[in-house]
Each structure stands twice: as structure tokens, then as C-alpha cells.
Amino acid sequence: MTARIGRRRLVASIGAVAGASALGGCAGSGEVSPGSAATSAPTTRPFHGRRQSGVDDVPQAFAAWVALDLAPGSDRDTVRRLMSVWTDDIARLTAGRGTRTDLEPELAQRPSELTVTVGWGPGAFTAAGVAAPDWLRPLPPFAIDRLEDRWSGGDLVLQVAGECPVTLSHAVRRLVTGAAPMATQRWVQRGFRETGVDHGGQRMRNLFGQVDGTVNPDPRLADDEAIVWDDGSVWRRDATAMIVRRIAMDLDGWDRADRRSREHAVGRRLADGAPLTGGSELSPPDLEARGPDGFPVIDTFAHMRRAMPANPLERFLRRPYSYDDPPESVRTSDAGLVFVAFCADPIRQFLPVQERLAQADLMNLWTTPVGSAVFAVLPGCAAGELLGGDLLS
Ligand code: HEM
Numbered sequence: 001m002t003a004r005i006g007r008r009r010l011v012a013s014i015g016a017v018a019g020a021s022a023l024g025g026c027a028g029s030g031e032v033s034p035g036s037a038a039t040s041a042p043t044t045r046p047f048h049g050r051r052q053s054g055v056d057d058v059p060q061a062f063a064a065w066v067a068l069d070l071a072p073g074s075d076r077d078t079v080r081r082l083m084s085v086w087t088d089d090i091a092r093l094t095a096g097r098g099t100r101t102d103l104e105p106e107l108a109q110r111p112s113e114l115t116v117t118v119g120w121g122p123g124a125f126t127a128a129g130v131a132a133p134d135w136l137r138p139l140p141p142f143a144i145d146r147l148e149d150r151w152s153g154g155d156l157v158l159q160v161a162g163e164c165p166v167t168l169s170h171a172v173r174r175l176v177t178g179a180a181p182m183a184t185q186r187w188v189q190r191g192f193r194e195t196g197v198d199h200g201g202q203r204m205r206n207l208f209g210q211v212d213g214t215v216n217p218d219p220r221l222a223d224d225e226a227i228v229w230d231d232g233s234v235w236r237r238d239a240t241a242m243i244v245r246r247i248a249m250d251l252d253g254w255d256r257a258d259r260r261s262r263e264h265a266v267g268r269r270l271a272d273g274a275p276l277t278g279g280s281e282l283s284p285p286d287l288e289a290r291g292p293d294g295f296p297v298i299d300t301f302a303h304m305r306r307a308m309p310a311n312p313l314e315r316f317l318r319r320p321y322s323y324d325d326p327p328e329s330v331r332t333s334d335a336g337l338v339f340v341a342f343c344a345d346p347i348r349q350f351l352p353v354q355e356r357l358a359q360a361d362l363m364n365l366w367t368t369p370v371g372s373a374v375f376a377v378l379p380g381c382a383a384g385e386l387l388g389g390d391l392l393s
Contacts, residue, residue: 048381049380060112067186086387099178117242119156133239138373144364146369210266211281250367264302266302266304277298307356316353
């Protein structure tokens with residue numbers, strides 16, 4: 001079901017752009033060039049609305065996450081001014097217009113499905129004098145963590161995503177420079193992913209070659225909506241939590257593992273993502289099945305088995321991107337996953353799963369969390385309103 005919906009949305013979203021945008025290119029994506037009429041469907045995604053974009057829509061090919069810290073002494077007025085600048089800037093950039101202070105507005109003219117999602121960390125709530133959601137705190141430390149400050153925490157976050165890295169780079173720069181002197185950049189992470197080339201809207205292959213995103217809720221379906229979007233019972237209607245975990249993947253070690261071990265690590269086939277108990281990618285796994293040796297076909301510590309919800313509450317939306325940065329030393333790679341998850345209540349929905357994986361998961365042999373942050377994604381806003389306006393009024 002998820003896959004079918006995902007594909008339909010994908011077609012609606014990118015079908016009109018001749019495939020170029022889907023493959024990550026900007027050229028020929030059918031956008032309006034200066035002085036010319038539009039030649040095909042617009043490639044914008046909405047900014048205004050009751051919920052922010054960049055959460056339950058089909059992930060674009062490129063994304064950046066920028067965490068910022070408020071300047072010392074910031075107060076409610078500082079936060080209001082920053083939200084005012086960003087609300088206006090984001091409305092313009094996502095519509096293909098430069099910001100008011102843009103020195104290169106031409107770089108904004110191809111919106112390329114740009115979305116900007118704004119979240120507050122604990123520091124923004126403190127500065128604004130507003131009660132934060134109960135769940136808004138750093139995740140507890142896990143034995144597998146090797147967290148670095150340069151990828152962790154932050155008073156605010158911007159998730160900027162789009163189909164064109166040039167548009168995205170420009171938008172990030174405008175939003176970060178526009179935040180001065182109220183806030184300064186704390187860390188930035190960049191990621192990329194396949195956009196439904198052959199696995200449907202929400203799935204991709206990560207850098208281990210695994211089909212990633214098979215079992216994922218679709219919050220646009222009524223049944224799954226409350227997994228991601230707060231209905232007002234947790235903190236605020238139409239808000240959500242964004243968890244950003246930077247997870248390094250040891251590609252060299254993975255290269256040395258044989259294919260059987262790699263498939264056992266997750267419990268799925270590399271070729272097509274099907275469970276090791278057979279069928280196709282979307283077939284349910286048979287967790288009771290035993291092989292001729294008497295051992296479970298899907299290992300007791302396979303990632304899939306350990307990550308499965310132990311009760312219906314333990315579900316969240318995964319929206320990960322790969323990263324592959326220049327290595328700092330003689331290591332041959334610095335690659336991994338910017339693991340991004342959304343849910344209404346991270347303590348009840350996400351934390352138990354992360355705890356289980358930290359206790360035992362075959363994938364831990366090759367993966368190491370190096371960054372961690374939790375943010376409250378504000379509800380959306382209508383034209384003429386301020387992001388976070390109801391908190392700041
Ligand atoms: C580098 C780190 C990770 C990699 C490479 C990875 C990869 C995968 C793969 C290949 C699957 C199977 C296909 C699918 O259903 O998507 C999967 C499933 C899943 N993963 Fe991960 N994962 C990572 C980290 C995490 C983390 C940190 C969490 C949560 C704390 C998580 C939660 C899940 C869940 C909930 C499932 C679906 C389980 C089910 O079948 O119900 N993963 N992951």
C-alpha cells in the first residue's frame with residue numbers, strides 16, 4: 001500500500017519534469033526562465049499550509065540540515081525577528097524568487113521543488129519564554145554512540161531539500177546569512193538519495209546497497225497520519241518532532257563481509273530487499289521460519305527484527321539521506337546516513353526502538369552514530385502569518 005501511494009505521489013510530483021529532475025539534474029526541468037512563459041508544470045512545493053513541507057512529501061534528491069545557535073542574550077523579540085525574516089525568505093525562495101536582500105536572485109529562479117522545514121531546539125523555546133514540548137530533549141546516551149559536538153544539538157534547525165543542488169546551496173546561504181546577527185551556524189550536514197528511480201517514492205538504496213525505506217508509514221494516509229502529525233494531544237496540532245542522527249557507515253568493513261553476512265545483518269536480500277524468508281520486497285517476513293540447521297532464517301539480531309515495533313505505538317517516519325564526504329585522514333571514506341525520523345512523540349515512538357537497536361543489532365558491526373539532535377517542527381502558517389506566530393504572540 002505504502003509503495004503504491006508513494007509511486008502515485010511521485011508521478012504527480014515529478015512526472016512533469018521529463019525525468020531530469022528525478023535524476024537530480026537542474027537543467028531542462030521545465031521551470032520558468034526569466035522573461036519566458038512556463039513550458040510545463042511548475043516545480044514548486046507549497047510553503048504555506050497548516051503543516052510544513054519536507055516531512056510527508058516525497059523526499060527530493062538533495063538535502064541539507066543546518067543547525068543554528070541563537071546569539072547570547074537572545075530573547076523573545078530576537079526569535080520573533082528571526083522567524084519573521086525566515087518566513088518571508090522561505091515563502092520567496094520556495095516560489096522561485098530571491099530574498100529581499102538577495103544579491104543573486106537569479107539563483108532562486110529554478111525552485112526545483114525546494115522545501116524548507118523549520119524546527120526549534122530547546123534553546124529557542126527558552127529564549128522565547130515558551131514552554132517546550134515535554135519530549136524536546138537530547139536522546140539519552142547509547143553505548144554505541146560516538147557523538148561529536150560538531151554534529152549534535154542546536155537551538156534551531158533548517159532542513160532544506162530540493163531537486164537541484166545549486167538552488168539548494170543558494171537557499172541555505174541566504175537563510176543562514178539572513179539569520180545574522182540573531183543566530184549563527186552550528187553545524188551543517190548534506191545528503192543525497194535516489195528519488196524513486198526504481199523503488200517507489202519513499203525507498204532508496206543506501207550506500208551499503210540495501211533497499212532502505214520498505215516498511216515505513218505513509219502519513220498521508222488517514223491510518224498513519226497520527227504517527228507523524230500531532231493531533232494536539234501531545235504538544236500542538238500539526239507539529240512533529242525531527243530526530244537527526246548522523247550514522248557513520250564503515251564501507252571498508254562492509255566490503256570485506258561476504259554477501260550472506262550482509263544479508264543476515266538486516267534480514268533482507270540485497271538484490272531486491274525481500275525478506276530472507278522469501279517473496280518480494282513487500283512480502284511480510286516469516287519470523288518463525290527456521291533453516292535446515294535449526295536456526296532462525298531471519299537472525300535473532302537482524303536489524304529488521306530488532307527495529308520492528310514491539311507495540312503499535314513504536315512507529316515513526318524514516319526519511320534518511322546518504323552522505324559521502326571527503327575523508328579527513330587516510331581512511332578511504334567518510335560515508336553514512338543522515339538518519340532523519342519524524343513522529344509526534346519521540347519518547348514513546350522512537351526511543352524504545354533506538355534503545356533496542358543500541359542493545360543488539362548486527363548492523364552495529366558496521367555503523368556508528370556520530371551526531372544526534374532533536375527538534376520541534378512548528379506547525380505551518382498561512383500567507384500573511386508568521387512561522388511560530390501562535391507561540392510568539
Ligand atoms: C546506518 C544506519 C541504518 C541503516 C543502513 C539502516 C538500514 C535499514 C534497512 C536496509 C532496513 C530494511 C528495509 C526497510 O524496511 O527499510 C531497515 C529497516 C528499519 N530500520 Fe533501519 N537502518 C539504519 C538505522 C536505523 C535506526 C537508527 C533506526 C531507528 C532508531 C532504524 C529503524 C528502522 C526501522 C523501524 C525499520 C523497519 C523495521 C520493520 O521491518 O518493521 N534504522 N533499516
